Amino acid sequence: MSALLVSVFGFFATSLMFYLNHRFVGHGPLGKWPLLHHIKRLHLIHHRNDYNENRNKHLLLPFWAKLMFITAFLLISVISLSFATGCIAYVLYYGWLHHKMHNDDQAGYCSKHHYTHHRKSAKHNFSGTMPFIDKLFGTDLKSA
Numbered sequence: 001m002s003a004l005l006v007s008v009f010g011f012f013a014t015s016l017m018f019y020l021n022h023r024f025v026g027h028g029p030l031g032k033w034p035l036l037h038h039i040k041r042l043h044l045i046h047h048r049n050d051y052n053e054n055r056n057k058h059l060l061l062p063f064w065a066k067l068m069f070i071t072a073f074l075l076i077s078v079i080s081l082s083f084a085t086g087c088i089a090y091v092l093y094y095g096w097l098h099h100k101m102h103n104d105d106q107a108g109y110c111s112k113h114h115y116t117h118h119r120k121s122a123k124h125n126f127s128g129t130m131p132f133i134d135k136l137f138g139t140d141l142k143s144a
């Protein structure tokens with residue numbers, strides 16, 4: 001398989017991992033587990049400050065989370081640098097779009113999808129930047 005295809009696969013595999021983490025850790029029973037409860041706590045703080053003046057303070061990842069991503073990238077890159085590059089590309093893409101959705105893009109398709117998760121139903125629209133994943137898993141709630 002070409003390096004580019006492997007990167008694209010890493011990109012979408014990470015978006016799926018993000019969806020599963022958001023659904024089952026951020027809002028689900030796995031968020032009670034040791035270590036994972038830190039992720040859930042951070043996510044709930046993000047929900048409490050989603051569109052207020054403190055929102056950007058809670059969009060930034062803490063040091064331990066950045067360290068976790070860098071460690072994962074290094075470990076995965078030992079197996080496949082292309083796959084790891086796709087993974088990190090998704091993390092950066094998500095960080096950029098999520099920040100944009102909470103700041104200066106309220107009208108975009110993904111922004112509306114994410115706003116619905118924040119303000120209408122935290123049991124839907126977990127994918128953040130990839131609405132088709134919610135459609136695949138039946139957790140899509142149409143935006144207003």
Ligand SMILES: [Zn+2]
Binds near residue numbers: 046050098102114118
């Ligand atoms: Zn958000």
Ligand SMILES: [Zn+2]
Binds near residue numbers: 027043047117
């Ligand atoms: Zn959430």
